[in-house]
Amino acid sequence: MGSRAHAVVLLLLAVVAVPSIALIKELEPGQVWPERGSVKQPSDLIQNVTDTTEDAVPAESELEDAPPEEVLITKAADLTKNDVQKVDYSGAQVWKVPTDKTGVKNIISRLRRRNLLSTWGGNQTYIDVLVKSNAITNVTRIMKRENITYHVVIDDLQKRIDEENPPLDQNELELQDRRGHRMTWKQYHRLADIHGFMDYLAKTYPSIVSVQSIGKSFEGRDLKMLRISNGKAGNKAVFIDGGIHAREWISPATVTYFINQFAENFDVESEDIKNIDWYFVPVLNPDGYEYTHMADRLWRKNRKPGVVGRACYGTDLNRNFGYRWGGKGASNNPCSEIYRGSRAFSEPETKAVSNFIKNIASNFTAYLTYHSYGQYLLYPWGYDNVVPPDYEQLNLVGNNIAQAIQQTGGSQYSVGSSSGLLYPAAGGSDDWAKAQGIKYTYTIELSDTGKYGFILPTSYIEPVARENLAGLRVLANVVHKG
Ligand SMILES: [Zn+2]
Structure with a gap:
């Protein structure tokens, strides 16, 4: 694997239950949706809800489309300079793991929290995970021990990235x-x-x-x-x-x-x-x-720095809209x-x-x-x-x-x-x-x-x-x- 300009730091985060905040009255079945503009905005209501520093990790049985526990800290890259070093995914793999067997989701969640893999996609029957190159031996051993079947979908992610967007002819x-x-x-x-x-x-x-x-x-x-x-x-x-x-x-x-x-x-x-x-x-x-394009092909969030004193960047914009904000499947970390x-x-x-x-x-x-x-x-x-x-x-x-x-x-x-x-x-x-x-x-x-x-x-x-x-x-x- 090539050298990285980005420090990879592992943080083990406490899993805490998120207090559920009922912001908007439920519509009853059959009830007509109110006219546009008449829906009270939850953003007006949540201003005094204090954010906690713990991660709002959903129940382990739930899949997320991204790894909340993964802490891949990337320093702010000055994109105007040409010397931005790209995150290198050489040797990283993507595996498809069926999740119908009991316990598989929990094991995946645990491996994710240990920063051995991250979640790419999936639904209720399978999950696609990205396994970092330095974790492949370890995760392979664990999957074998737990008797979990999977297949390798991408065997060298960096190769795919390099081939994805060739110059125009x-x-x-x-x-x-x-x-x-x-x-x-x-x-x-x-x-x-x-x-x-x-x-x-x-x-x-x-x-x-x-x-x-x-x-x-x-x-x-x-x-x-x-x-x-x-x-x-x-x-x-x-x-x-x-x-x-x-x-x-x-x-x-x-x-x-x-x-x-x-x-x-x-x-x-x-x-x-x-x-x-x-x-x-x-x-x-x-x-x-x-x-x-410049630094990390797999970046998902925006680039606003997190709270002062924490090195992490970016908010998931698709968890930031003001209806039922802060509920399930969204993290406060x-x-x-x-x-x-x-x-x-x-x-x-x-x-x-x-x-x-x-x-x-x-x-x-x-x-x-x-x-x-x-x-x-x-x-x-x-x-x-x-x-x-x-x-x-x-x-x-x-x-x-x-x-x-x-x-x-x-x-x-x-x-x-x-x-x-x-x-x-x-x-x-x-x-x-x-x-x-x-x-x-x-x-x-x-x-x-x-x-x-x-x-x-x-x-x-x-x-x-x-x-x-x-x-x-x-x-x-x-x-x-x-
Ligand atoms: Zn998306």
Whole structure:
């Protein structure tokens, strides 16, 4: 393994029960969801709840999509310098472990707390774990002793990372020069290319496309939002975000693909697409996104330093939204991969979304948030295994979207509530959006199902984006006609 600029520190954290804070009155089954704007904001209520320093580790039987106990402390890298040393994953492996056998989840949790592995993805039947190179012998021995079966999905993670995003060939480079922007969907692009592309569209199609910054990231980058609209009064609106989690590169790639399709072909687009006001924020976590390109390919959170005196960085933006903030599947330990932040909307990135949606007069009917991986179409609630009163409609539309995706590109997406299909995770953007009264709210976990995981080769970008565009058209039809 190459030398690391980053100190790896192991901290054993006390597992404590989280006090559950009932912030919002439950809706009874069949009760109609209140009008948008009338839902009391939990962020107003939690200001005087003091944060504890212990980790809010969910029960051991619950899976998380990230390892709360892993303490991989990375020093703040100055991304303007060229000497940033990258985290090296040479020899690290990804294993798929079936969790149907009793006790497997507990053993995985224990190994995670000992910092021998971290969680990548999974559902209620299996879990994908990243085993660090120096832990492979140890973890292999433990798995054998405990009689746990698994198979190695990725046998050298750094090799996959090195092969994931190759430079463009000469043809593409020449095309790129002629196009007026640098986006290709044949490569994962840096933030400057994505923002440049958005500005290009606004300049080229000023009658339908506009770009604004809805705020700044912690490190001062613009949170750029692109709007596509024919300007008709009475249009319904759809909000789409990408890149909340830094390492999920397929998400900004897919969202920018949608933008490109609608903006470049607006005149010949369907009536559904043309008569909706579209709001896209393709990279909601620009600091984290740049960090994954420069320093650590597997960084997930934003880059705000944790509380003073603790060396850990970053808040999980998808645990920081202000509905049922601080509940299950979110941690109050700044070193955790699922750190919820010091309070609801403590992060400039989440606060910007909240401010924007609450202050604009648009009639938001759908909110889509694109993540990876696993191929899921998830509707609320995420905070616990309960569903909203209109879940049958959400499920039906979800199934229709999934069908369109499969018919177009062949990928199978599972549909269900996020807590029911996966595991509880409070503080997500989807729950918050639903609590604002936005009806069709989905988290879409893009491809794949674990062969490459987060390190999805660039050849997947177009197929994934294309089949999901077909899914988005189904949603657009429901929003427009419904
Ligand atoms: Zn994600």
